[in-house]
Amino acid sequence: MGVGDQRLRHATRSSTRDGPSFGRRCLRDLDDQNGDSRGTRDAPDCYPDHCARFTEFWNLVLPQYDQRGDLSGPPTTAESINRGIADGALVPLAKPAIDTGMGLERISFILQGKSNVFESDVLAPLVEFVREHSKKPTTLSERIIADHVRAITFCIADGVVPTNEGRGYVLRRLIRRAALHGRNIALSARLSAGAQRTVAMFREHYPELKDRERFITQTIDTETERFARTLEQGMEQFEKVASRGASAVSGADAFRLHDTFGFPLELTRELAAARGLEVDEDGFRAEMAAQRDRSRRATPHRWALTKDIPRSEFTGYTELTTATKVLAIRKAGDLAQAAAEGDEIEIFLERTPFYAESGGQIGDTGTIDTPSGRVRVEDTQKPLEGTIAHLGTVVTGEVRVGEKADAAVDMKRRRQIMRHHSATHLLHKALRETLGEQVVQKGSWVGPDHTTFDIPLNRAISNDELDRINRRVMEKVREALPFHESIKPYKEAVAQGAMHLFEEKYGDVVRVVCFGDWTCELCGGTHVKNTADIGTAVIVSESSVGSGLRRIDMVVGEAADELVRRERDLLTELAQSFNVSPEQLPQRIEALRGQLKEAERDRAKLRDQLRSARVGGADGLAVKHGRVDYVAETVDAASVEELRAYADRYLERVRSGVVTLVAGDKFVIKVSNDLVPQFDATRLKDFFGTGGGRPHLVSGKLTVPADEAFKRLAEELGGGPP
Known part of the structure; x- marks a missing residue:
């Protein structure tokens, strides 16, 4: 092979890393191309997997034997191999094979004279970015965040969004694991900033990264914010578990934190260790296995035969x-x-x-x-x-x-389905033109009466955008684009620009459906022969169906005609009820809204006058309890906001004191700033019921009789009943 003896080392059987399979062992003659990372051979027993100075970057694997018994010695010589064959311990494979594995990134760091891929130019800038923005960096967390941020960036650019299944779940785990390690090292920068650094590094070779940068950063920010809320909820639950006094977090509790609150097991383990607690990880795995078993049992094996x-x-x-x-x-x-x-x-x-x-x-x-x-x-x-x-x-x-x-x-039903399916192809293309190339189909439902189309997007689609999309679809309907299909190799179809689903599994040969030369997709569905056959297409609604996912609902053909008829009839009925023409409805409604706002302002002024009159005319406004002025009143208020307005008026009058007001099942407690150190309103609320707020102001739901609450609080303040 032209490789000098000084560059060769025999690998032991264990260094092949081939464990038993189904009770047997596959043995391979292994020729590892290893780099001597230190450039010395000072240790005669230094060989791969036993010496840190060796790093594998390429392996050639040649499976030759099936090991069925113990060998008398390592199978590194012809003598030991022949003995193994004679003893029956080694059986030659019927079909020997050759396998090879080489990583381009491994080659890159060797050519750059580095020790590992994290020191090479494909990851070192990201590692440095993490180190610059962390207060207590560790090598492990730096490398995990750098690696994950790069993977996250490319995944989202390819149209994957965080979900609870499939590729979306893998992406969610990557983002959350990176965020968790960011928390461990007190990372001050957002993960999305790391994504921006990734885009800057690779934009020349992957220009789509720059085109989709905004979507990438928004997706990461949304998911990390959601994970922060998850952590907060999980922390509350963990504190409850840890306060029970047990020596360990049970498997059931760890699984509940994971399954119900999305709490990673790694974090449970870390928090438990900080409190000197163990985690029953075997129990956790048992709970996880039980859940999978329940899921399997709940899924009917309808098609087993x-x-x-x-x-x-x-x-x-x-x-x-x-x-x-x-x-x-x-x-x-x-x-x-x-x-x-x-x-x-x-x-x-x-x-x-x-x-x-x-x-x-x-x-x-x-x-x-x-x-x-x-x-x-x-x-x-x-x-x-x-x-x-x-x-x-x-x-x-x-x-x-x-x-x-x-x-x-059913011919009529099928034709309506065909119209809706063809319309989704036009919709897909119009969405990408209007919202950007990052918009790819994440799911759809095509029926005879409507169609839904899901896309990755971190914001609502504006009415103006929806109108432009709808008009673009109808423009292509009126152009009467002809349908044509072709069968071709998958790689050829994708290279020619045919749109396809990232998650879908395609065969080597695919069906490509086109309308004119405007849109082509990989599709096995049924379609109209001409876009003019679609008739009318109307976008009905746009809504959120999950993190970073928007759904467009559209009706086509007869269903769209029926929708237009119903809406026209409704518009006519409304116009008649206001005694105006349909064209005058917007002005009439705007005028009514103005009148309503004016009436609301007048009502607010009147109620404010009533509050002033009540507070100003209150006899024996405040009662001294100890050295505290205390107001306890039941008032007529329609909302908590109105109760707070009353409290403001009462406190303005007494200047220093505690004001408690009740209206129906609502209460408000307000404490003047000078008394907050002595009488925290968040503590005083317990006399009245449940609620929340700040030390000087709380509100909530009354769960005890008002008179009893007033009396108990008066006693707390240092006197008798109010």
């Missing part, structure tokens, strides 16, 4: 009725040869025009007719790739396996 059912040919792209044959029937989860009238079944066909729910588009409905009966299809699902299950009820006669059948999709 479908692997034995032949695949169906889908014909629904080109026809809505198909002559076919019944391949299989299932009743109550079991295969059956026949089904009678009234039976709820899953029926599988040789060929079918029914689209199975996939990619957000719901399944078709319709009928399946055989010579002996009819099935009303209420849903269509795809339990396995290529297997199409028609869920429905036998409404007449009976159906049998092997019979010929005529499958017919």
